[in-house]
Structure formats: C-alpha cells, structure tokens
Amino acid sequence: MLELAKESNAEASTRQQKDGQAASIWRSRTFLAVFSSYSLSLLGNTFHSIALNLWVLQTTGSAKLMSVVLITHLVISMLFGSFAGTIADRTDRRTLMWVTDIVRFVLVAAIAILVYLPNVPFIWIVLLTGLVAFAGVFRTPAFQASLMEIVGKEQMTQAVGAISISDNMIRIAGFALGGIAVAAFGGAFAIAIDAAAFLVSAVLLLFAGKFPYAAEKNTTKPKTAFKEDLAEGFRYVLSNAFARAAVILLPLVMFFFLSTFMLIQVMAVQIWQAKPFVFGLLEACIPLGYVVGSILIMRLDYRLKYRGKWILGSILLMGPVFIAISLMPTATIALPLIFLVGFLFSFSTTIIFIALRVAIDHAKQGRVFGLLGSLTSIAPPIGLAVFSTLSDIYGPAIIITASGTAMLLMGIFAYSRMKSIRNFN
Incomplete structure (x- = not known):
C-alpha cells in the first residue's frame, strides 16, 4: 500500500498540463482520501456541536448549561493549541490524525449512549465533551502541517481553495442537518451519526497510505525534549x-x-x-x-x-x-x-x-x-x-x-x- 501511495502521489505531482499548470489535486488518491477524511471530521465536529447544544436546551431548557459546553470547548482549544502543535511536529501526523478520530468516535459514541439513558448526570456529558474537544485540538495542526507534504507547492492553491470551500459548505450544512436530526430523531441518534463520521474519517486516513513527514526526514537530528x-x-x-x-x-x-x-x-x-x-x-x-x-x-x-x-x-x-x-x-x-x-x-x-x-x-x-x-x-x-x-x-x-x-x-x-x-x- 505504501509503495502504491508513493507512486500515485509522484505521478500526480509530476503530471503537468500542456499550458504549464500543475496536475489536478483530484488525481491524487492520497489527497482525495485525506480531504474526504477532513471534511467528514469537520462535519462530525459541526454536527456534534449543534446536536449536543440543541439536546441540552430541549432536555434542560437552560441556556446556562449550554454555555458550559461551549465554554469547555473554547477553554480547551485556547489552552492546548500550542501543546498539540508541538506534538504534531514530533510525531507521525497521519497516525496522530487517525488516532484522534478513533478516540473521538469512542467518546462521542459514549455521549450518545449517555444521552439516550435517563437521568444521567450532566457532568458526565461535560467531561466527555471536554475530552472530545481535547482530542480534536491535536487533529487540526496535524492536518494543516501535513498538507504541503501531500500535494506540494505546485498544487497548494488548489488544495487550500478546496478546503476553504469545504469548510463553508460543511459548516452551513452541518448546522442545518444537526438541527433537523435532533428534531426528527432525537439527540442520541444525531450524536451517534456524529460518532460514525469520525469512524469513517479514520478509515479514510488509513486508506490514504503513508505520506512523508518532517519528523521522518529529521531522524538524523538529535532528539530534543518536548x-x-x-x-x-x-x-x-x-x-x-x-x-x-x-x-x-x-x-x-x-x-x-x-x-x-x-x-x-x-x-x-x-x-x-x-x-x-x-x-x-x-x-x-x-x-x-x-x-x-x-x-x-x-x-x-x-x-x-x-x-x-x-x-x-x-x-x-x-x-x-x-x-x-x-x-x-x-x-x-x-x-x-x-x-x-x-x-x-x-x-x-x-x-x-x-x-x-x-x-x-x-x-x-x-x-x-x-x-x-x-x-x-x-x-x-x-x-x-x-x-x-x-x-x-x-x-x-x-x-x-x-x-x-x-x-x-x-x-x-x-x-x-x-x-x-x-x-x-
């Protein structure tokens, strides 16, 4: 699989059109898999956010409790961004991405079960939500830092443009679909869909095959402390x-x-x-x-x-x-x-x-x-x-x-x- 991925990426990066433009990013199996994984992961984040917030409002009627969930996400993102970025520079970024997706799948599935069960203390939802946010903090810098090694400079504009479009469309669709799912099927079902999105995202990253990392290129350098x-x-x-x-x-x-x-x-x-x-x-x-x-x-x-x-x-x-x-x-x-x-x-x-x-x-x-x-x-x-x-x-x-x-x-x-x-x- 590794050799096939390398061959596919090499062919995609070297194939040039007659007018001198870089080959399309959509011809790279690795980019397609990673892009699809990123989009599904983002959909999972968006879906989870709106579904959980609506469930809190519907079941408790408390905007204060909903704000606790939002503040938990905010504080974790603010505190651990640099920490997560350092981890992303020291490890295999693809592995870090799919591991965080698997972790979020397990955690969000647990949230769906707790939401389904009656009389579950709200603090358990908050704790699991905080862990989901913590895992998500690691995925973002790992993905952002890996893009250059997946597509190269020649295709970077296409790749970032495609990701920007995906961001907007998914955030809009995710909020709308999350609200519809909660209204139609309940919070537990909507959050379970979110968990499935993270699982499929992890599978797509495994399908993408390995791609080069700065950490692998610098193996001859002395290992520094975190x-x-x-x-x-x-x-x-x-x-x-x-x-x-x-x-x-x-x-x-x-x-x-x-x-x-x-x-x-x-x-x-x-x-x-x-x-x-x-x-x-x-x-x-x-x-x-x-x-x-x-x-x-x-x-x-x-x-x-x-x-x-x-x-x-x-x-x-x-x-x-x-x-x-x-x-x-x-x-x-x-x-x-x-x-x-x-x-x-x-x-x-x-x-x-x-x-x-x-x-x-x-x-x-x-x-x-x-x-x-x-x-x-x-x-x-x-x-x-x-x-x-x-x-x-x-x-x-x-x-x-x-x-x-x-x-x-x-x-x-x-x-x-x-x-x-x-x-x-």
Missing part, C-alpha cells in the same frame, strides 16, 4: 517575520469580521426589519461570496501575482465596505455589499493559509498552526461579547461603522509595516 520543542515554536513565531505577522493579523481579522457580521444580522432585524426571505439571502451572501472567492483563487492559481498585496488589500477594503453597509437604508440594497465582504474575506484568509504553508519551515508548521488555532478560537467569542454589549448601548449601525474604521486603519498599518506579507508572491 519542552524545548514547545519553547522553540514560540521563539520561531517571534523571530520569523512572516509567522509573527500572520499570527497577529489572522486573529484580528477574525475578531472584526465575525463580530461585525453578527451586528449586520442584528441591524437586519432591528433597523432594516428584513423579511425572512431577505434575511435568509443575507445569511447566504457571506458564505456564497467566500466560496466564489475561493473558486477564483483556485482557477487563477499561479497566475495570481502579488498575493501578499491581495491579502492586505482585501483586509483594507473590508473596512470601507462595512461602513457602507452601515449606511444602507434597507437589507435588500445591502446584499451586494455583504456578498463583497464575503468575497474579500476569502482573499484575506485563503491566500494567507496558502502562504503560511509555503513560507513557514515545514518542521515547525504544527506549532505555528497550533498557536494560530488557539488565538483564532478565542478572538471571535471575545469580539461577539464586546460588540454585542456596545451594540445594545449605541446601536448596531454605529458599532459597524466603528469596526469598519478600525479595519481600514488596521489594513493601512499592515500594508505599511508588515512587509513580509506584503512582499509575498
């Missing part, structure tokens, strides 16, 4: 201009973008008084714009020049677009601008994830993505709490304007000072 590798990851981010800029910029973009989009939803209800159909279109505009942007990035691939300027330019432009949205008299008129924001968000995030894999030392990518995952997991909840509080005091339009102004200033600052990103091509 604590040294963990500290080295932080030192690397501080000393590498590109990694440092990305770790600062991405959480800030997430902070402002997701918080401001929440206020646009509030504005649609409170000020624009949008009808349900228009509100549905508004909800769809952001992911639709993101998907269109990701497809365009995939299509342009190597022909897209000055990619660092596209990253910073899209961040800079989001600010004025947010300000313009806050001035719109109706939701219908604002829809094209909301679509544009989703499009710009795609360029500001998808390209930077491509750049990270190209610019960062592969042996340290797990630690960089682990730290980045910690920061990006905590930034949106903080932003939502701050922006919702300010919106209640001053109104959503004013806070959207302030957020757009802050994004404009942030974009100008980043363009002038973050040369490592600006000069990326």
Whole structure:
C-alpha cells in the first residue's frame, strides 16, 4: 500500500498540463482520501456541536448549561493549541490524525449512549465533551502541517481553495442537518451519526497510505525534549517575520469580521426589519461570496501575482465596505455589499493559509498552526461579547461603522509595516 501511495502521489505531482499548470489535486488518491477524511471530521465536529447544544436546551431548557459546553470547548482549544502543535511536529501526523478520530468516535459514541439513558448526570456529558474537544485540538495542526507534504507547492492553491470551500459548505450544512436530526430523531441518534463520521474519517486516513513527514526526514537530528520543542515554536513565531505577522493579523481579522457580521444580522432585524426571505439571502451572501472567492483563487492559481498585496488589500477594503453597509437604508440594497465582504474575506484568509504553508519551515508548521488555532478560537467569542454589549448601548449601525474604521486603519498599518506579507508572491 505504501509503495502504491508513493507512486500515485509522484505521478500526480509530476503530471503537468500542456499550458504549464500543475496536475489536478483530484488525481491524487492520497489527497482525495485525506480531504474526504477532513471534511467528514469537520462535519462530525459541526454536527456534534449543534446536536449536543440543541439536546441540552430541549432536555434542560437552560441556556446556562449550554454555555458550559461551549465554554469547555473554547477553554480547551485556547489552552492546548500550542501543546498539540508541538506534538504534531514530533510525531507521525497521519497516525496522530487517525488516532484522534478513533478516540473521538469512542467518546462521542459514549455521549450518545449517555444521552439516550435517563437521568444521567450532566457532568458526565461535560467531561466527555471536554475530552472530545481535547482530542480534536491535536487533529487540526496535524492536518494543516501535513498538507504541503501531500500535494506540494505546485498544487497548494488548489488544495487550500478546496478546503476553504469545504469548510463553508460543511459548516452551513452541518448546522442545518444537526438541527433537523435532533428534531426528527432525537439527540442520541444525531450524536451517534456524529460518532460514525469520525469512524469513517479514520478509515479514510488509513486508506490514504503513508505520506512523508518532517519528523521522518529529521531522524538524523538529535532528539530534543518536548519542552524545548514547545519553547522553540514560540521563539520561531517571534523571530520569523512572516509567522509573527500572520499570527497577529489572522486573529484580528477574525475578531472584526465575525463580530461585525453578527451586528449586520442584528441591524437586519432591528433597523432594516428584513423579511425572512431577505434575511435568509443575507445569511447566504457571506458564505456564497467566500466560496466564489475561493473558486477564483483556485482557477487563477499561479497566475495570481502579488498575493501578499491581495491579502492586505482585501483586509483594507473590508473596512470601507462595512461602513457602507452601515449606511444602507434597507437589507435588500445591502446584499451586494455583504456578498463583497464575503468575497474579500476569502482573499484575506485563503491566500494567507496558502502562504503560511509555503513560507513557514515545514518542521515547525504544527506549532505555528497550533498557536494560530488557539488565538483564532478565542478572538471571535471575545469580539461577539464586546460588540454585542456596545451594540445594545449605541446601536448596531454605529458599532459597524466603528469596526469598519478600525479595519481600514488596521489594513493601512499592515500594508505599511508588515512587509513580509506584503512582499509575498
């Protein structure tokens, strides 16, 4: 199996089209299996989140208990991201991914059984949920750091674009399907589907065959202690201009973008008084714009020049677009601008994830993505709490304007000072 996988990957990476473009990622069996595994794992996460939260509300009626589950996920992601990233850089990443999927399958299946049984103490659900979140923290940096070794630089744009599209479609579909499953079949059945998704994800990773890892390439180097590798990851981010800029910029973009989009939803209800159909279109505009942007990035691939300027330019432009949205008299008129924001968000995030894999030392990518995952997991909840509080005091339009102004200033600052990103091509 190993030899067949190597042969398949070699053929996929060397096969070039007549116009000079890299061969399609969809011809690589390894990428197809890993991509499908990632998508199923993400679906499992999304499905589990909505199914468990709805079950808590239906059975207890307590928003406080539901928030306990959400906070458990948040705290674990924040605390253990760098730890998990260091593990991903020291071990066989494919093994780490399928082991975490198996662990989550067992844990989530146990949650489904407990949910089915009557009078189970809620603390057991919280503890198992925390363990599921802990296992999931390890999978993310392992997957992110492995992508370069699966597809290579020539196909990285296609791969990251495909993953970005999958992210949006699965998160939307996962929340919808999770809610439907809980309503139709109950929480236990919905959570059992989630467990099955993790099991199939693990099987797909085994089917993918082995792929090269930085840890395997560095077997001649002296083995360092875990604590040294963990500290080295932080030192690397501080000393590498590109990694440092990305770790600062991405959480800030997430902070402002997701918080401001929440206020646009509030504005649609409170000020624009949008009808349900228009509100549905508004909800769809952001992911639709993101998907269109990701497809365009995939299509342009190597022909897209000055990619660092596209990253910073899209961040800079989001600010004025947010300000313009806050001035719109109706939701219908604002829809094209909301679509544009989703499009710009795609360029500001998808390209930077491509750049990270190209610019960062592969042996340290797990630690960089682990730290980045910690920061990006905590930034949106903080932003939502701050922006919702300010919106209640001053109104959503004013806070959207302030957020757009802050994004404009942030974009100008980043363009002038973050040369490592600006000069990326």
